[in-house]
Amino acid sequence: MDISAxxxxxxxxxxxAARGHWEHYLATGEPAAALADGGWRGELVRVWACxxxxxxxxxxxxxxxxxxxxxxxxxxxxxxxEYRRALGAELAAVAGEAALSRVLRxxxxxxxxxxxxxxxxxxxxxxxxxxxxSALAAACVDLALRHLDTALAAQWGEPRGRSGARQxxxxxxxxxxxxxxxxxxxxxxxxxxxxxxxxxxxxxVARSNQDYFTELGRRLIRVLDARTADGFVFRxxxxxxxxxxxxxxxxxxxxxxxxxxxxxxxxxxxAWIKAAPVAGDAAAxxxxxxxxxxxxxxxxxxxxxxxxxxxxxxxxxxxxxRKGLEDNIKLGAGGIRExxxxxxxxxxxxxxxxxxxxxxxxxxxxxxxxxxxxLPGYVCRQLKEAYVFLRLAENRxxxxxxEQTHALPTGATARLRLAHAMGFAHWxxxxxxxxxxRRRVQEHFEQVFSAPQREDGGAREAGGWAxxxxxxxxxxxxxxxxxxxxxxxxxxxxxxxxRFKHSAVCRALSARGRDRLDQxxxxxxxxxxxxxRPGATLNRLLDLLAAIVRRSTYIALLAENPTALSQLVxxxxxxxxxxxxxxxxxxxxxxxxxxxxxxxxxxxEALGEELQxxxxxxxxxxxxxxxxxxxxxxxSNVLRVAAADVMGRYPLMAVSDHLTWIAEAVLETVxxxxxxxxEPRHGWPLLDRGGGPAEAGFAVVGYGKLGGIELGYGSxxxxxxxxxxxxxxxxxGGARPLDNAMYFARxxxxxxxxxxxxxxxGVLYExxxxxxxSGSAGLLVSGLGAFARYxxxxxxxxxxxxxxxxxxVAGDAALARRFEVVRAEVLGRPRDLAALRREVCDxxxxxxxxxxxxxAERFDLKQxxxxxxxxxxxxxxxxxxxxxxHPQLLRYTDNIRLxxxxxxxxxxxxxxxxxxxxxxxxxxxxxxxxxLQEEPAVVAAAEFVSEREAVRRIWRxxxxxxxxxx
Numbered sequence: 025m026d027i028s029a030x031x032x033x034x035x036x037x038x039x040x041a042a043r044g045h046w047e048h049y050l051a052t053g054e055p056a057a058a059l060a061d062g063g064w065r066g067e068l069v070r071v072w073a074c075x076x077x078x079x080x081x082x083x084x085x086x087x088x089x090x091x092x093x094x095x096x097x098x099x100x101x102x103x104x105x106e107y108r109r110a111l112g113a114e115l116a117a118v119a120g121e122a123a124l125s126r127v128l129r130x131x132x133x134x135x136x137x138x139x140x141x142x143x144x145x146x147x148x149x150x151x152x153x154x155x156x157x158s159a160l161a162a163a164c165v166d167l168a169l170r171h172l173d174t175a176l177a178a179q180w181g182e183p184r185g186r187s188g189a190r191q192x193x194x195x196x197x198x199x200x201x202x203x204x205x206x207x208x209x210x211x212x213x214x215x216x217x218x219x220x221x222x223x224x225x226x227x228x229v230a231r232s233n234q235d236y237f238t239e240l241g242r243r244l245i246r247v248l249d250a251r252t253a254d255g256f257v258f259r260x261x262x263x264x265x266x267x268x269x270x271x272x273x274x275x276x277x278x279x280x281x282x283x284x285x286x287x288x289x290x291x292x293x294x295a296w297i298k299a300a301p302v303a304g305d306a307a308a309x310x311x312x313x314x315x316x317x318x319x320x321x322x323x324x325x326x327x328x329x330x331x332x333x334x335x336x337x338x339x340x341x342x343x344x345x346r347k348g349l350e351d352n353i354k355l356g357a358g359g360i361r362e363x364x365x366x367x368x369x370x371x372x373x374x375x376x377x378x379x380x381x382x383x384x385x386x387x388x389x390x391x392x393x394x395x396x397x398x399l400p401g402y403v404c405r406q407l408k409e410a411y412v413f414l415r416l417a418e419n420r421x422x423x424x425x426x427e428q429t430h431a432l433p434t435g436a437t438a439r440l441r442l443a444h445a446m447g448f449a450h451w452x453x454x455x456x457x458x459x460x461x462r463r464r465v466q467e468h469f470e471q472v473f474s475a476p477q478r479e480d481g482g483a484r485e486a487g488g489w490a491x492x493x494x495x496x497x498x499x500x501x502x503x504x505x506x507x508x509x510x511x512x513x514x515x516x517x518x519x520x521x522x523r524f525k526h527s528a529v530c531r532a533l534s535a536r537g538r539d540r541l542d543q544x545x546x547x548x549x550x551x552x553x554x555x556x557r558p559g560a561t562l563n564r565l566l567d568l569l570a571a572i573v574r575r576s577t578y579i580a581l582l583a584e585n586p587t588a589l590s591q592l593v594x595x596x597x598x599x600x601x602x603x604x605x606x607x608x609x610x611x612x613x614x615x616x617x618x619x620x621x622x623x624x625x626x627x628x629e630a631l632g633e634e635l636q637x638x639x640x641x642x643x644x645x646x647x648x649x650x651x652x653x654x655x656x657x658x659x660s661n662v663l664r665v666a667a668a669d670v671m672g673r674y675p676l677m678a679v680s681d682h683l684t685w686i687a688e689a690v691l692e693t694v695x696x697x698x699x700x701x702x703e704p705r706h707g708w709p710l711l712d713r714g715g716g717p718a719e720a721g722f723a724v725v726g727y728g729k730l731g732g733i734e735l736g737y738g739s740x741x742x743x744x745x746x747x748x749x750x751x752x753x754x755x756x757g758g759a760r761p762l763d764n765a766m767y768f769a770r771x772x773x774x775x776x777x778x779x780x781x782x783x784x785x786g787v788l789y790e791x792x793x794x795x796x797x798s799g800s801a802g803l804l805v806s807g808l809g810a811f812a813r814y815x816x817x818x819x820x821x822x823x824x825x826x827x828x829x830x831x832x833v834a835g836d837a838a839l840a841r842r843f844e845v846v847r848a849e850v851l852g853r854p855r856d857l858a859a860l861r862r863e864v865c866d867x868x869x870x871x872x873x874x875x876x877x878x879x880a881e882r883f884d885l886k887q888x889x890x891x892x893x894x895x896x897x898x899x900x901x902x903x904x905x906x907x908x909x910h911p912q913l914l915r916y917t918d919n920i921r922l923x924x925x926x927x928x929x930x931x932x933x934x935x936x937x938x939x940x941x942x943x944x945x946x947x948x949x950x951x952x953x954x955x956l957q958e959e960p961a962v963v964a965a966a967e968f969v970s971e972r973e974a975v976r977r978i979w980r981x982x983x984x985x986x987x988x989x990x
Contacts (some may be wrong), residue, residue, distance in 0.1 A: 030062070030069040037437045038073035038444060045072045045079035052086040058093040067145045074144050074445040077426040081137050088134060097138055098145075101152060107135065107163035115167055124171050125247050128164055129254035135160050140208065140423040143416075144445060150412050151387070153419060158197075158206040164257050165195055165212070165248065166303035172243045176236065181227025183236045185220030193218050193237050193274070194309040195244075197302035198264050198295055203384035205298075207415065209422035209429075211259040212248075215299075216241045216274035219308045237274040259428075264295050277312055284319040290332035296320045297368050297375075298384045321375040321382060323652075323784065327581035333369050334473050337362070353414050353421075354430035358462025360418065362469040363411050369472065370398050377611070377656065379641030379649070386411060396637070397621070403468050410461035417458065420445040489546035489553075493525075512559040524566045529573055537576035544583040551590055555597040564596045564603040571607040578610050588616040591667075598670040599956040601737065602663065609659045609786060623673050625664045625682045631689040634661075639693070648783060650697060654690055655785030661686045666737060670956055677920070677945070679952060683735040690788065691724055691741075691775075691834040698774035702767070707758025709767045711751035720764055721748040721836030722771060723843060727795045732829040732918045734948070737955045740790040741779070744830070745772040748839050749807025765807070772805040795826050808839065812846040819850075821863040825900040827851060829917045848914045852907045861983050864901045868893065877962055883972065885947045885954075885961045890972030890979075892951075895944045898982055899923060906931050919944055936978045943971035 027046060031039045046069075049055065058064050072079035082089040092098050114127050139156045142148040148156070173192065177183075183191040198213035200206045218237045223230045249260040265271050266283040275283070284292065297320060301309025344355055354360045367389040375381045378396065383389045387408055394404035420442060421429055433439050436451075443454035492505055503518035511517050524530065533541065548565065555561045572578040582589045592613070596603040606612055615622055626634060638653045665682045668674045674682070699708075699722075710717040727742035729735045745768070753764040762770070779788045796802050797814040806814070815827065827847055832840035876887040886892045899919045907913045910929045916922050920941050927937035946968065951961045979985075 027059075027065045027069060030065045033066075034069060034073050035440055035444065038441060039069070041076075042069045042073040042079070045076075045083060048083045049079075049086075049089075052083060056090045056093045064093065067141070071141050071144045074420065074441055075140050075423045077423060078137050078140050078144075081133055085133075088137060091134065092138055092141070098141055098147070101148070102156065102159075107156075107159050108167065111163050111167050115171060118171065121172070121175070121243065121247060124168060125250070125252060125257075126254055128168060128247065128257045129252065132160065132164060132257050133255060136208070136426065143208075143419060144423060150415055150419075151385075154200075154205045154207070154415070157208060157210070158201055158204040161201055161206055161212050161258050162197065162302040165197075165214070165244070168247050168257075169193060169195060169240075169244055169303050172247065173240060176240050176243065177224075177226075179227065180229075180231055180236055180239075181224035183218070183222060183224050183233040185222045185233070187220070189220075191218050191220060191222060191233055191237075192305035192308065193240055193303075194301055194305050194312055195303035196299050196309065196312070198299050200298065201302060202300035203298040203386065204300075205385060205415075207422060208419045209426050211261045211428065213261045213264050213295075215262070215265045216244075217277060217280055217312055218274060219277050219305070219311070221276050221278075233276070234272070234274070238272065241273045264292075277308075277315060280312070281315050284316060288319050291336055293320050293372060294333070294336070294368055297371050300384060321372075322577070323376045327373055327577050327584055331580060331584070333365050333372075337365060337469075337473065349431070351432040352430045353417055353432060353458075353462075356462075358410075358464070358466035358469070359430075360411065360414050362465050363407050363414075366399075366407065366469055366472050367393065374398065374614075377653075378638070380637070382641070397618075399472075406464045407468060410465045413458070413461050417442065417446060489549040493545045493549065494542065497522075506559075509553040510558055511553070511562070512557060514559065517559045517562055520563060520566060524570060527570070529570060533573065533576070537573075537579070540576045540579045540583055541573060544579050544589075547583065547586070547589055548593070551593040552597075555593050557597065561593065561597040564600050565593070568592075568596070568603055568607040568610075572610040572613075575610065578613055581613055585617055587619065588613065591616040591619060591622060595667055595670065599666065600958045601956040602666050602670065604958065605659070605663060605666070609656075611656060611785075612660055612663050615660050615663055622664060623668045623671055625668055625674070626661060626685075628685045628689075631661065631685055632692070635689050635693055644700065647697075647701075651778065651781060651783050651788070652785040654693060654778070655783065655788050658686055658690055658788060659785070662737065666956060669952060680729075680734045680736070680948075683737070683739070684730060684733045687726075687730055687735055687741060687789065688833050690779075691726075694775055694778045694788075695722070695724060695834045698771055698778055701774055702771060703758070705758055705760050706762050706767060707756040709747070709756045709762075709764040710754040711748060711764070712754055713751035717754055718751075720751075720753070720768075721839035722746070722768060723832045723835030723839045724775070725830050725843065726833035727826055727830045728792075730833060731831050734918060736948075736952060740792045742792045742795050744793070744796045744811075745775070745805040746808050746811055746839065746843060747805060748836070748842075749809045750842075765803075765805075768805045769803070795823070808842060808846065812849075815846065815850040816853075821860065821904075822867050824850060824904055825864070825867070825897070828900045828903045828922075831917045844914075848907075848911065851903055851914055852911060854908055855904060857905055860901065860904055864897055865983055865985065868897050877960065879965075881965050882962050883965050883967060885951055885963060885968075888972075890968075890975040892944065892947050894975050894979055895919065895940050895947075898940070898979060899926075901982065902926050902931060932978075936974075936981070939971075939974040940978060943968070943975055946971060 031043050031046070033039075034042060059068065072082075111128075111131050114131055115124065118124050118127055136157075139148075139153060139160070143153045185191050194217045196202065196215040196217065198215060200210060201212045201214075206212070216237065218233060220233070222233045224233070224236050245260045245262070248257040250256065262273065263269055265273070266275060266280065266287070296316060299313070301313065340355055340361065341357075344350060344352065344357075350356050352359060364386060367386050370393055371381045371383075371389060378392075380392045380396065381389065383392060390399075390404045390408050390411075393399045394401045418430060421431075421433075423445075424438075424441065433442055439451040443449070443451045446454050448454035448457070488505065492502065497505075499515070499518045499522060502521065503514040506517055506521075507514035530538075530541065549562075552558045552562045552565065569579075582592065592606070595616075596606075635654075635657050638657055639650060642649045642653060662683065665674070665679055665686075669679050709720040711720045712718075723746050725731070725744040725746060727744060729739050730741050730743075747764065747768040749764070755761045755763050756767045776791050776793070779791050781787070793804065794800055796804070797806050797811055797819070815823070819827075827850060830847060832843055871893060872887055872889070877884045884891060896919060899922050903913050903922065906926075906929070910925075910931065912929065913922065913925050916925060923932070923937045923941045923944075926932035927934040932940075950963065950968075954961055954963075
């Protein structure tokens with residue numbers, strides 16, 4: 025068979041090497057029949073030119089290439105589990121360690137030839153190649169372990185735990201093996217574990233489980249790692265186990281958990297990101313991973329990871345310089361390790377909060393970083409492109425001789441070979457593309473891991489803050505410096521600063537925690553000095569620091585990110601409410617990192633999408649995680665609204681709209697979560713309306729500020745729960761059926777629990793259910809029919825006033841439409857206007873008497889005459905009095921649009937409606953401002969004089985008496 029044409033198509037040095045292999049191959053016997061196809065001959069010379077390992081394996085075993093070609097294995101992608109099935113069949117009749125070793129090595133050689141061939145021939149994308157090597161390694165480890173365990177148990181007896189259950193080893197694959205990203209000629213990093221201490225049973229001598237699994241681990245390493253005449257299976261590295269080479273070879277689960285709780289270091293968290301059970305007891309392996317997840321992924325944002333990874337990178341850079349590894353595509357600048365550090369830094373920092381980042385495969389992590397906005401999309405795209413290029417180059421370097429190398433070649437032929445394997449005509453073309461990828465990776469790495477506070481530290485030092493904080497200054501000396509820097513109340517601020525510095529919480533800090541605080545404080549003091557009212561601002565910040573200083577990761581976040589620090593100072597200077605909000609929920613400090621999103625509250629649609637993304641990565645059974653995710657969603661989005669508000673980015677109505685949208689998104693999700701908690705066991709309630717069973721609807725009605733789209737900061741939610749009772753109730757079905765009323769009562773209880781339960785993230789919303797039929801004495805959940813009858817026959821006028829601002833905010837759309845029919849009927853009923861005026865005024869008089877806080881010198885914006893409540897009562901009276909003849913009034917629930925509707929219908933003079941609307945907006949804007957300053961809704965009597973007079977005048981025209989006497 026002549027392949028001269030194919031050989032001549034190669035560059036001369038590569039063609040010469042391939043020709044030598046071909047001649048050797050012909051000498052071993054007849055060439056494979058499939059090579060009559062010119063396409064296969066072309067692939068053969070390309071692959072053999074680039075892989076001495078593949079060529080030699082085919083020459084040494086004449087049947088190997090025939091097997092791969094005749095079986096079609098070179099042409100196809102393997103399915104899941106195929107390596108295990110094929111190896112299992114070959115090992116079925118194997119007995120003894122020597123035979124096991126021989127079969128494993130031959131199987132490995134055949135499959136590695138297949139993997140290298142498909143990669144070099146362009147038949148397999150990178151992810152397939154990495155996945156195949158990883159799956160092959162996992163199959164070899166797992167099946168070897170099974171054979172060795174069976175043999176050892178026959179000798180020593182079966183290991184049993186405290187419960188008497190048979191104990192089996194768990195083999196955890198670390199690094200690229202665990203992630204399914206093993207490179208072609210990689211070591212495999214393993215950790216051995218077993219569930220429980222105990223002893224063997226059934227052997228001649230009882231041995232401890234520790235001894236049993238240590239011996240089993242030694243045998244497994246020997247079978248995989250030892251070099252024989254058939255080569256090796258995989259080189260095994262056990263140095264990532266607890267205490268490294270000095271530690272025991274294997275440990276039980278409790279010992280592992282104790283080690284990582286007590287001794288676990290940051291680099292070990294980094295190592296466990298990619299870890300996965302690859303062999304042994306799969307169920308026990310899953311338990312082990314769940315046990316160690318809190319060590320890897322902290323519940324809070326862990327910005328200390330930047331510092332730790334920066335230190336690790338510095339050590340690597342020192343090693344690179346010392347050993348001359350600049351041309352190492354894994355460890356050198358802009359290499360694979362820097363891409364891994366970028367991705368895994370964000371995993372360590374945010375993975376505790378964002379389950380979507382708990383990926384093992386790096387390419388998928390980068391996709392999540394882009395989708396979540398953690399890194400710009402173009403950065404993630406460039407990192408992905410570089411990673412694919414570098415990993416392809418890494419594999420093709422290693423496929424040449426099946427050796428673990430990451431060094432770029434120096435010889436001309438070796439360089440040509442690598443360039444050719446990568447699809448380039450010559451080395452310079454390949455090197456230029458490689459250099460571009462490495463330069464971009466290095467730039468992104470430096471941007472992520474740079475420490476800007478160190479770069480501008482000299483300027484900060486010049487201000488004297490570092491020396492001042494570091495010295496044991498006397499209060500008078502400190503106060504003098506603060507006074508020179510513009511701090512008001514400098515003496516008190518100095519005493520407060522020193523009290524914080526020497527407080528018990530600061531004295532109890534670890535050495536690292538103290539270093540971080542010492543790094544942060546000069547930066548913070550310098551930023552505060554430039555703020556308005558620096559003394560008050562610093563006092564607020566010291567309260568916040570006292571709340572977070574024990575979690576030094578938050579201190580690291582601020583010290584690592586000057587942008588976050590400047591935004592924190594800016595917001596705390598503007599609002600003590602925001603300062604306290606951050607102190608209660610320090611996890612929100614993460615929001616300060618990006619000013620573009622901090623001052624841009626989400627749209628209604630974006631809120632729903634964000635919430636669904638947050639929950640998508642959490643297991644359905646993780647109720648605590650889901651509750652905390654909801655709370656973090658609410659708190660972070662309220663912070664964005666408040667930040668935009670205090671900076672004057674949003675008008676009043678937009679603030680209330682956004683706060684209302686947040687609540688609606690939360691309630692919709694809470695209803696779904698509460699339903700999901702009941703449905704698996706109890707099904708869903710059904711009704712028979714004459715056409716067969718149909719699902720009964722459920723809806724949440726928002727009253728008050730929620731219903732009126734006027735939520736403020738910290739507003740409670742006034743809710744009423746309704747369900748569909750039109751038809752014959754059939755119960756819920758399911759394994760444990762409930763009648764409809766009981767089912768919906770439990771659903772309502774669950775919704776309240778989701779909202780009001782105290783978790784690590786605080787309370788979601790306080791819920792007020794007193795507006796339901798019969799108030800606190802009534803049923804928690806009402807059928808819509810019963811609700812309608814109550815509103816028609818038993819409700820007080822004040823309850824109809826409340827109904828003006830009621831609307832469905834979550835739940836079944838069909839039931840919501842039927843609620844609107846009931847609302848329209850009740851609000852549009854004919855009324856005795858004199859009696860209505862009397863009842864409205866009586867209620868207003870009672871409210872002012874019980875709730876008013878004003879005086880001759882002070883004006884209560886909400887309750888005093890001419891204030892918010894007067895406007896609301898006039899609007900409610902107008903709807904009750906005029907809706908029968910003007911049904912368009914029933915379209916709205918908010919006061920501003922109802923006032924506009926009164927004017928358009930000629931029911932209220934346009935000038936009066938405009939004055940009421942302007943006063944209402946002004947009052948509520950002032951209430952928002954006072955809330956953010958943590959002050960009551962009371963102002964000096966000299967404020968809003970004209971607005972109050974206008975409201976009182978219009979009240980007199982509507983009710984025939986002064987609002988002050990109503």
